[in-house]
Amino acid sequence: xxxxxxxxxxxxxxxxxxxxxxxxxxxxxxxxxxxxxxxxxxxxxxxxxxxxxxxxxxxxxxxxxxxxxxxxxxxxxxxxxxxxxxxxxxxxxxxxxxxxxxxxxxxxxxxxxxxxxxxxxxxxxxxxxxxxxxxxxxxxxxxxxxxxxxxxxxxxxxxxxxxxxxxxxxxxxxxxxxxxxxxxxxxxxxxxxxxxxxxxxxxxxxxxxxxxxxxxxxxxxxxxxxxxxxxxxxxxxxxxxxxxxxxxxxxxxxxxxxxxxxxxxxxxxxxxxxxxxxxxxxxxxxxxxxxxxxxxxxxxxxxxxxxxxxxxxxxxxxx
Amino acid sequence: xxxxxxxxxxxxxxxxxxxxxxxxxxxxxxxxxxxxxxxxxxxxxxxxxxxxxxxxxxxxxxxxxxxxxxxxxxxxxxxxxxxxxxxxxxxxxxxxxxxxxxxxxxxxxxxxxxxxxxxxxxxxxxxxxxxxxxxxxxxxxxxxxxxxxxxxxxxxxxxxxxxxxxxxxxxxxxxxxxxxxxxxxxxxxxxxxxxxxxxxxxxxxxxxxxxxxxxxxxxxxxxxxxxxxxxxxxxxxxxxxxxxxxxxxxxxxxxxxxxxxxxxxxxxxxxxxxxxxxxxxxxxxxxxxxxxxxxxxxxxxxxxxxxxxxxxxxxxx
Numbered sequence: 027x028x029x030x031x032x033x034x035x036x037x038x039x040x041x042x043x044x045x046x047x048x049x050x051x052x053x054x055x056x057x058x059x060x061x062x063x064x065x066x067x068x069x070x071x072x073x074x075x076x077x078x079x080x081x082x083x084x085x086x087x088x089x090x091x092x093x094x095x096x097x098x099x100x101x102x103x104x105x106x107x108x109x110x111x112x113x114x115x116x117x118x119x120x121x122x123x124x125x126x127x128x129x130x131x132x133x134x135x136x137x138x139x140x141x142x143x144x145x146x147x148x149x150x151x152x153x154x155x156x157x158x159x160x161x162x163x164x165x166x167x168x169x170x171x172x173x174x175x176x177x178x179x180x181x182x183x184x185x186x187x188x189x190x191x192x193x194x195x196x197x198x199x200x201x202x203x204x205x206x207x208x209x210x211x212x213x214x215x216x217x218x219x220x221x222x223x224x225x226x227x228x229x230x231x232x233x234x235x236x237x238x239x240x241x242x243x244x245x246x247x248x249x250x251x252x253x254x255x256x257x258x259x260x261x262x263x264x265x266x267x268x269x270x271x272x273x274x275x276x277x278x279x280x281x282x283x284x285x286x287x288x289x290x291x292x293x294x295x296x297x298x299x300x301x302x303x304x305x306x307x308x309x310x311x312x313x314x315x316x317x318x319x320x321x322x323x324x325x326x327x328x329x330x331x332x333x334x335x336x337x338x339x340x341x342x343x344x345x
Numbered sequence: 346x347x348x349x350x351x352x353x354x355x356x357x358x359x360x361x362x363x364x365x366x367x368x369x370x371x372x373x374x375x376x377x378x379x380x381x382x383x384x385x386x387x388x389x390x391x392x393x394x395x396x397x398x399x400x401x402x403x404x405x406x407x408x409x410x411x412x413x414x415x416x417x418x419x420x421x422x423x424x425x426x427x428x429x430x431x432x433x434x435x436x437x438x439x440x441x442x443x444x445x446x447x448x449x450x451x452x453x454x455x456x457x458x459x460x461x462x463x464x465x466x467x468x469x470x471x472x473x474x475x476x477x478x479x480x481x482x483x484x485x486x487x488x489x490x491x492x493x494x495x496x497x498x499x500x501x502x503x504x505x506x507x508x509x510x511x512x513x514x515x516x517x518x519x520x521x522x523x524x525x526x527x528x529x530x531x532x533x534x535x536x537x538x539x540x541x542x543x544x545x546x547x548x549x550x551x552x553x554x555x556x557x558x559x560x561x562x563x564x565x566x567x568x569x570x571x572x573x574x575x576x577x578x579x580x581x582x583x584x585x586x587x588x589x590x591x592x593x594x595x596x597x598x599x600x601x602x603x604x605x606x607x608x609x610x611x612x613x614x615x616x617x618x619x620x621x622x623x624x625x626x627x628x629x630x631x632x633x634x635x636x637x638x639x640x641x642x643x644x645x646x647x648x649x650x651x652x653x654x655x656x657x658x659x660x661x662x
Binding site: 037041044045048052055056057163164166167168169170171172175176178179183184190191279282283286287290291301302305306308313316317320321324325328 | 492495496498499500501502503504505507508509511512585588589592593596597598599612615616618621622625628629632635636639640642643644647
């Protein structure tokens with residue numbers, strides 16, 4: 027077990043390294059320089075050259091990469107051109123909002139997805155199963171952003187059940203009312219994200235349960251005279267649920283990618299919206315930081331999933 | 346002389362017998378994949394309707410867009426500002442610049458569908474070749490290629506695409522399709538790889554290898570035709586997904602260059618709070634169109650998948 031984990035952790039190191047080089051090269055390819063926000067028309071060309079020189083922008087790229095990496099490990103991601111504030115502070119403020127939304131959506135995804143998936147597998151080809159398959163087909167086929175726009179239109183505007191923008195209402199004090207207001211703002215985007223996200227879980231769980239139903243140990247249990255209900259409860263469901271726990275890590279990639287659309291549609295001030303506005307302002311330090319962060323997070327998510335997978339399924343462990 | 350001519354040779358079988366026999370032979374022979382697909386679509390009327398809708402709609406927007414000169418949908422006319430829909434001049438209303446939504450929808454559909462088709466062909470070809478090579482050679486090649494594949498899956502692709510689109514100046518539909526393909530080829534590659542892996546262990550491949558056929562020929566002339574039904578299914582389902590890729594980017598404002606209509610830019614009208622409720626015609630038609638189109642394409646894909654898998658066919662019953 028430890029060997030598998032160690033092996034998997036060792037693999038991620040070169041991956042993060044390659045990712046950091048890619049992000050660095052992207053950052054280099056972006057027009058503009060770190061002084062874009064701090065110079066004015068009266069700044070002399072010689073002064074800019076001087077700034078470039080002392081900041082090492084004339085060094086060869088590998089040396090710049092190294093400097094960038096050293097700053098990175100000291101938690102220094104540079105200054106935002108647009109806000110004239112350290113990037114870490116700006117991203118930190120937004121990250122909390124995205125985290126709230128992601129946690130809410132994930133809890134909802136599993137809370138709905140697990141029972142629905144188990145039901146569909148248990149009652150294969152029943153009317154309920156057909157309805158569930160119809161649902162997964164429709165949700166899977168339609169692009170995510172269209173679902174978001176339709177959801178916002180129907181539930182936010184036509185029915186008026188939920189707030190349509192922001193993460194907190196205006197004129198809301200602190201304490202309990204603020205928490206309620208925050209919750210109100212994440213319900214609709216959270217539900218829509220969950221409704222889209224649970225498709226994968228339902229399909230996976232359904233086929234796991236159906237496969238398990240046809241396996242030898244289930245037949246043995248049935249022939250011994252174990253009631254159908256207990257066979258499902260103690261044998262089938264337990265075996266089918268284990269691999270699902272591993273999808274939690276993979277779902278991070280999906281949630282982060284989806285956050286760009288969700289936060290844009292709902293004007294929710296999280297990292298996805300920050301990314302879109304940073305692109306529009308050409309705020310390259312923020313862009314670089316976010317791309318790197320998203321990449322590292324989804325790598326860690328995959329690592330987590332692989333480790334859980336190896337823990338619950340001994341067949342996956344490799345020497 | 347005439348005796349040896351096969352055309353003039355008297356056959357011992359009569360003409361009726363011959364037609365009867367060939368009919369019997371046809372009935373018992375394994376049906377070709379085209380026949381299987383046709384049978385499947387005849388049995389599943391929704392799939393047939395979907396296929397007709399998709400093909401008919403694509404042909405319609407391509408032909409109709411020829412009759413819409415670029416000036417007529419780009420011209421700004423303040424007088425027609427948010428003209429209501431279902432009026433003689435503006436069937437589907439006008440947007441904030443007084444442009445006809447119907448015209449924008451047709452040209453936008455053509456652009457979006459065109460990019461989705463291009464993206465499916467380019468990324469599909471690369472992804473399939475990648476999967477075939479990785480699965481066929483196995484061993485070290487497979488391990489390295491799988492690692493690259495895993496790495497690509499973990500990248501925040503949407504962010505990379507958006508960043509590349511903003512870095513590259515003066516891009517057009519073709520460069521956009523290429524950038525998208527760079528990050529969208531992974532979709533079908535894994536399934537194709539596992540099929541190629543299974544296929545490469547089979548006797549016909551071993552026989553072909555012993556008789557000296559080159560690897561390249563075995564992969565693309567022998568294994569690929571054998572998994573062609575899977576490839577068709579994968580490409581169709583990928584097309585349904587790819588319709589959402591460019592439209593999604595254009596929706597965020599990073600897709601087709603400014604002024605080029607796309608289904609995504611039309612739906613982006615909904616991000617304005619007054620548009621979304623008061624001037625619903627500026628975006629709702631595009632949203633409904635993309636929903637119908639995606640559902641239809643993926644329904645066709647599922648019918649194709651069923652016909653590729655003998656145990657799930659509806660047409661055999």
